[in-house]
Amino acid sequence: MDTMTTLKKWQDEYFTQLKRVEEPMVRFVGERAETMARFVPGRPPFMANMPTMTALIDNQLKFRKRVVDEQTMFVRKMLKAMDPMVTKLDTVPKPAAHTAPKSAVRTAPRRMTRAA
Numbered sequence: 461m462d463t464m465t466t467l468k469k470w471q472d473e474y475f476t477q478l479k480r481v482e483e484p485m486v487r488f489v490g491e492r493a494e495t496m497a498r499f500v501p502g503r504p505p506f507m508a509n510m511p512t513m514t515a516l517i518d519n520q521l522k523f524r525k526r527v528v529d530e531q532t533m534f535v536r537k538m539l540k541a542m543d544p545m546v547t548k549l550d551t552v553p554k555p556a557a558h559t560a561p562k563s564a565v566r567t568a569p570r571r572m573t574r575a576a
Contacts (some may be wrong), residue, residue, distance in 0.1 A: 461469075511519070539546060
């Protein structure tokens with residue numbers, strides 16, 4: 461199994477685990493929200509000009525997407541700028557022709573003389 465296949469497998473396992481955890485959490489929060497809704501008052505008048513929770517979350521999700529898109533463009537530009545180096549690193553060398561192994565010559569270890 462090559463490295464990219466292993467990474468893809470780990471990513472898939474990560475999302476599988478997330479899905480296993482998400483569903484019970486959403487169900488639990490939904491049940492608690494129904495209980496708490498009985499005790500939460502309506503929106504007070506002084507909050508009329510403030511964004512709703514849904515509008516706030518939608519805005520932040522759009523901002524997150526914009527940040528990721530901007531960083532994606534930056535990384536692509538950096539890769540293009542580093543192309544000469546990346547090309548060398550990404551080029552897989554051709555295997556050299558098989559040559560006979562060189563015989564290794566070992567020398568005897570030096571003997572230390574003891575001081576008297």
